[in-house]
Amino acid sequence: MSLNAKDKSLITGIWSKISSKAPELGAEALGRMLTVYPQTKTYFSHWADTSPGSAPVKKHGAVIMAAIGDAVTKMDDLVGGLSSLSELHAFKLRVDPANFKILAHNIHVTIAMYFPADFTAEVHLALDKFLQNLALALAERYR
Amino acid sequence: MVEWTDQERTLIANIFANLDYEDIGSKALARCLIVYPWTQRYFGGFGNLYNADAIMNNPMISAHGVKILHGLDRAVKNMDDIKNAYATLSELHSEKLHVDPDNFRLLSDCLSIVIASKMGYDFTPDLQAAWQKFLTVVVFALGRQYH
Numbered sequence: 001m002s003l004n005a006k007d008k009s010l011i012t013g014i015w016s017k018i019s020s021k022a023p024e025l026g027a028e029a030l031g032r033m034l035t036v037y038p039q040t041k042t043y044f045s046h047w048a049d050t051s052p053g054s055a056p057v058k059k060h061g062a063v064i065m066a067a068i069g070d071a072v073t074k075m076d077d078l079v080g081g082l083s084s085l086s087e088l089h090a091f092k093l094r095v096d097p098a099n100f101k102i103l104a105h106n107i108h109v110t111i112a113m114y115f116p117a118d119f120t121a122e123v124h125l126a127l128d129k130f131l132q133n134l135a136l137a138l139a140e141r142y143r
Numbered sequence: 144m145v146e147w148t149d150q151e152r153t154l155i156a157n158i159f160a161n162l163d164y165e166d167i168g169s170k171a172l173a174r175c176l177i178v179y180p181w182t183q184r185y186f187g188g189f190g191n192l193y194n195a196d197a198i199m200n201n202p203m204i205s206a207h208g209v210k211i212l213h214g215l216d217r218a219v220k221n222m223d224d225i226k227n228a229y230a231t232l233s234e235l236h237s238e239k240l241h242v243d244p245d246n247f248r249l250l251s252d253c254l255s256i257v258i259a260s261k262m263g264y265d266f267t268p269d270l271q272a273a274w275q276k277f278l279t280v281v282v283f284a285l286g287r288q289y290h
Binding site: 031032035036052105108109110112113114116119120121122124125128 | 173174177178195198199252255256257259260261262263264266268269271272275
């Protein structure tokens with residue numbers, strides 16, 4: 001489900017709206033995912049604390065959200081733009097790609113909470129398509 | 144049988160005690176039809192679904208969204224036997240309505256997002272966990288009688 005011009009415009013629009021809060025949103029989404037989908041904690045057994053608001057969650061949430069923000073600038077070639085991140089996820093992290101969908105849902109929930117007026121159904125649609133394409137690009141090198 | 148902690152029962156009861164069915168039900172169904180357009184296949188007789196604005200303002204869709212949301216009431220009243228509480232509804236969705244059960248999951252996700260929009264910071268991670276667990280159980284029960 002590739003992105004059309006309207007999707008791209010909505011995505012850059014919502015991202016510029018939320019970018020100043022990106023680290024906080026990332027921490028919130030990641031913390032939520034670890035709480036609501038406990039199976040995702042299996043990837044973080046090396047963290048002392050996986051609860052929302054903890055130091056590792058805040059730090060890593062910010063890292064993830066910054067990478068997504070970067071992907072927004074590479075929307076026209078996600079596979080090319082994310083190739084090294086894809087290698088990282090494929091060969092080192094080996095995160096089951098089903099989890100990308102789970103994180104995407106929690107990103108939607110978080111943005112809906114913080115920016116309810118801006119997260120319209122059409123923005124939700126565009127962002128969902130973008131995150132799906134991002135997930136595909138991230139899984140590109142898996143096999 | 145599903146085990147519910149006291150905290151989960153309380154959290155879920157609180158959501159329903161404060162639920163604005165008219166607002167949340169209509170918005171959740173409209174959002175589902177917009178974000179996952181293939182779900183419109185079940186709504187051929189519901190008038191104008193041509194674009195997002197038409198869907199958001201469609202009175203038949205709004206009314207149906209409210210009806211669907213009230214469908215959750217029987218789960219709240221039968222928390223300890225949701226599977227059987229939904230047996231006839233499950234058969235209806237399978238045999239008469241022919242709805243792919245994956246759609247229940249899509250609507251559930253939209254419902255969670257609409258509630259998150261309304262509650263903001265009050266939609267805590269623990270509340271989200273209890274709410275989504277509740278919806279997962281209902282969705283499973285609704286798909287149970289398909290064959």
